[in-house]
Amino acid sequence: MKITTQTIRKLKGDRPIAMLTAYDFITAQLAGEAGADIILVGDSLGNTALGFESTIPVTVDIMLHHCAAVARAKPDALLLCDVPFAVAGHSTDYVLDVCTKLLQQGGAECVKIEGGVRRAEKSAAIARAGVPVMGHIGLKPQDVLQLGGYRKFGKTDQGRERLLAEAKAWEDAGAFSLLLEMVDAEAAAMVTEAVSIPTIGIGAGPNVDGQVLVISDALGLNAGKYPGFAKKYVDLRGIALKALGEYVSEVRERKFPE
Ligand code: KIV
Numbered sequence: 001m002k003i004t005t006q007t008i009r010k011l012k013g014d015r016p017i018a019m020l021t022a023y024d025f026i027t028a029q030l031a032g033e034a035g036a037d038i039i040l041v042g043d044s045l046g047n048t049a050l051g052f053e054s055t056i057p058v059t060v061d062i063m064l065h066h067c068a069a070v071a072r073a074k075p076d077a078l079l080l081c082d083v084p085f086a087v088a089g090h091s092t093d094y095v096l097d098v099c100t101k102l103l104q105q106g107g108a109e110c111v112k113i114e115g116g117v118r119r120a121e122k123s124a125a126i127a128r129a130g131v132p133v134m135g136h137i138g139l140k141p142q143d144v145l146q147l148g149g150y151r152k153f154g155k156t157d158q159g160r161e162r163l164l165a166e167a168k169a170w171e172d173a174g175a176f177s178l179l180l181e182m183v184d185a186e187a188a189a190m191v192t193e194a195v196s197i198p199t200i201g202i203g204a205g206p207n208v209d210g211q212v213l214v215i216s217d218a219l220g221l222n223a224g225k226y227p228g229f230a231k232k233y234v235d236l237r238g239i240a241l242k243a244l245g246e247y248v249s250e251v252r253e254r255k256f257p258e
Pocket of ligand 1: 021040041042043044045082179181202212213214
């Protein structure tokens with residue numbers, strides 16, 4: 001059955017929400033057939049699929065290209081697309097224009113916007129225009145140039161107050177859900193308790209309404225280091241290397257084709 005933002009809202013307090021990223025037709029089919037509730041075309045595709053060092057170089061056109069490929073898999077999951085770097089800092093009209101493209105041309109059903117209170121307040125107009133929005137707080141990878149690196153959020157009283165204020169602002173702005181990235185587990189539990197919309201965590205501990213994993217982390221496809229919070233469910237890179245190595249040898253030994 002097709003999952004909608006309404007389905008996701010109703011899952012709060014019912015059962016945990018499972019979200020996965022996907023970046024193309026094949027990963028979207030995999031995530032969809034595995035039963036994910038939400039498929040995120042994350043701007044993490046900059047790192048995982050395109051080899052950039054951060055999400056900063058990811059443009060609207062890149063997001064449209066990948067989102068449309070994911071949409072062609074027609075998953076039952078809710079299709080969520082990231083609003084990429086710097087867009088949300090523009091005028092409301094521009095942000096709405098980008099969101100409209102992601103929905104109309106990219107086939108997304110909702111968008112995710114990174115930001116604190118000011119971005120949330122601005123996004124109220126986007127939600128009122130009919131674009132379902134997920135807010136993204138805690139570590140916001142699009143802020144990496146200002147942060148100078150990645151760290152955990154909500155470890156101090158002041159940090160928790162700030163996260164609560166941001167979460168409330170997204171709720172008041174009409175967001176259907178909230179993503180908490182790299183948030184202290186106790187702070188994430190507090191936020192989850194304080195808002196009526198579901199929270200989805202990544203590196204935010206178990207006391208949230210759902211979890212998201214980057215698909216290449218879950219499948220063990222990356223060559224480099226994995227984030228401490230990620231779980232590698234299978235070593236697909238190892239399996240693939242073995243298979244492809246066999247193919248290369250068989251060609252050289254004239255065993256393939258038979
Ligand atoms: O871009 C992304 O993949 C994300 C993660 C938090 C899942 O936003």
